[in-house]
Amino acid sequence: MASPVKLNGVFGIGDRMMSICDVTGPASYTQITPGVPPAGPTGGQVLSAQNVGLKVIELVICGLDNSGTYTVDGTRIPVAQGAEFPNSVALIWVTAASGAQVSGATNLSTFTTRMAFIGR
Numbered sequence: 001m002a003s004p005v006k007l008n009g010v011f012g013i014g015d016r017m018m019s020i021c022d023v024t025g026p027a028s029y030t031q032i033t034p035g036v037p038p039a040g041p042t043g044g045q046v047l048s049a050q051n052v053g054l055k056v057i058e059l060v061i062c063g064l065d066n067s068g069t070y071t072v073d074g075t076r077i078p079v080a081q082g083a084e085f086p087n088s089v090a091l092i093w094v095t096a097a098s099g100a101q102v103s104g105a106t107n108l109s110t111f112t113t114r115m116a117f118i119g120r
Helices: none
Strands: 005-013 016-024 045-048 057-061 070-076 088-095 112-119
Touching: 057 070, 057 088, 070 112
Parallel strands: none
Antiparallel strands: 005 016, 016 112, 045 088, 057 112, 070 088
16 A cells, blocks of 8 residues: 655755645545543654654644645644654544535545655
8 A cells, every 4th residue: 555645845844844745635534533631642644753744743744635635634633642743643634615524434545645754
């Protein structure tokens, strides 16, 4: 299976790094279920910092997919005890027209969005 992430470049911005990636949706989406703090959400499309060319992720910048059908947003997955920053994110795919999260098991593998990840 091909990676869902195409790394386009990693750039220094001050004391942080920013990676620009094209992210393709999963073949079978799992809906995000909210967590009760301090636990984070479960589900979504999980990407590790390593997937996007970083060691940790501090910020995710997302937008519309290549067709304009879906928007994508990301949330950092809470860090392990003692870790400074999260090393993964969960992406939520949302239908742009309605604002509703995509149904579980939806095939998003033909949809791609450009994203920016800021971290170290």
